[in-house]
Amino acid sequence: MGITGDKTRPILLVALGGNALIRKGESGTIEEQFRNLSVPVAQVARLSKQYRIIITHGNGPQVGSLLLQQECCPETPRLPLEILVAQTQGQIGYMIESTLDNELTEMEGEHQNLIVTVLTYVLVDKNDPGFLTPTKPIGPAFAEDHAARLSYPTVKTPRGLRRVVASPRPVTIIEKREIKRLIDMGFIVIACGGGGIPVIRHGRAFQGIDAVIDKDLASAKLAEEAGADVMIIATDVEGAAISFGGANELFVQKMSVDEGMRFLREGHFPAGSMGPKVEAALQFIKSGGNRAVICSIDSIEKAVAGNAGTEIVR
Numbered sequence: 001m002g003i004t005g006d007k008t009r010p011i012l013l014v015a016l017g018g019n020a021l022i023r024k025g026e027s028g029t030i031e032e033q034f035r036n037l038s039v040p041v042a043q044v045a046r047l048s049k050q051y052r053i054i055i056t057h058g059n060g061p062q063v064g065s066l067l068l069q070q071e072c073c074p075e076t077p078r079l080p081l082e083i084l085v086a087q088t089q090g091q092i093g094y095m096i097e098s099t100l101d102n103e104l105t106e107m108e109g110e111h112q113n114l115i116v117t118v119l120t121y122v123l124v125d126k127n128d129p130g131f132l133t134p135t136k137p138i139g140p141a142f143a144e145d146h147a148a149r150l151s152y153p154t155v156k157t158p159r160g161l162r163r164v165v166a167s168p169r170p171v172t173i174i175e176k177r178e179i180k181r182l183i184d185m186g187f188i189v190i191a192c193g194g195g196g197i198p199v200i201r202h203g204r205a206f207q208g209i210d211a212v213i214d215k216d217l218a219s220a221k222l223a224e225e226a227g228a229d230v231m232i233i234a235t236d237v238e239g240a241a242i243s244f245g246g247a248n249e250l251f252v253q254k255m256s257v258d259e260g261m262r263f264l265r266e267g268h269f270p271a272g273s274m275g276p277k278v279e280a281a282l283q284f285i286k287s288g289g290n291r292a293v294i295c296s297i298d299s300i301e302k303a304v305a306g307n308a309g310t311e312i313v314r
Contacts, residue, residue: 007184010229010290012051012304015219015280016040018058019236020297021092024159028061037099040234043300044188045103048113051304052183054226055096056219059088059194063212064139064163081165082197082208086119089193093117096190114187121174121206122196122213122221128168136167136212137272157272164272166211168198170218174206176225183226192218216280224287231284232303233277233294239310240278240294242268252310257282260312281312 020040021033044053066084070076079087097115104111134153141160142150154161173179173192182189195213199206216233223231241251242263255263260282269275274294281292295302295309302308 009050009052011054011183011227012047013054013056013219013223013228013231014044014300015216015233016055016057017235018060020057020234022061033095034099037095040297040300041096041099042103045100045107047301047304048188053188054183054228055190056192056215056222057092057096058215059085059092060138062088062092063194068139080208081210081212085194085212086197089119092193093190100188116182116187117190118175118179120191120193120196121199122192122218123171123174124168124198124200124209124213125171126200130168131166134164134166135271136165136214137162138165138212139163155272167214168211170213170221173222173225180226192222214276216276220280220284223284223289228289230291230304231289232300233281234297234300235277235294236297238296240269240274254311254313256313257285285312285314
């Protein structure tokens, strides 16, 4: 007899930013990452009583560290980015699964929740202009004098100068049917880690390609294709702000799709930070999603309740 879940509960997708594991100023030890994960994951555990859950996550610091490690050891065969993304999907998926299992056990004792991590391919277009102009920050932040000596391009971010790599747009989530079936069976699903493993079509098959897909854009595509009702994008600030960092900075509680498009055109949301989050939220609402909220890692439950973050409205 097959497993069946409660299909009457709405589907909530929670996209966890890199700071869910590594906070600003930390070195990124495993102990730090597990401790940091407990904050958002405890909230997801409580929300799982009301919603069917999909969790996605970033991997920028982790995949950047793997690149640095193999560059520091030239004797080791070099691995392409899509393989490193696959490695971090397994690594971070395990960390989220085990943390979630612990939180659910603390809540309920011996719980009956089903949790699974799906190794996820994401189709991209081999002619995407993102391959020509790298924009996706990964890895640690460098001081300017150090960055000037690096052999690869960097971009200025709120954390400092970081390596940038190609970031094509997601076209479709290859495992969308499997993920939807797992959700309907009652599983909490962890998917599209690090934006998913980027692949292109090669005849009737798929071939990996050297890139990192933006996690928020991939999350919006998965939310659309899996039929999510609510999407929460959790990050290290309370929400989206126009004129961020300036004297006229203004946090936006509600933003219409038209306002969001205009703010993007006016440059209020930089490409390497808030831009993809706002674009992903707009994309989800335009595709038929009910609610999209950008909020802080600490305020996921409040954002779901409508009491925190920046909500995108039609």
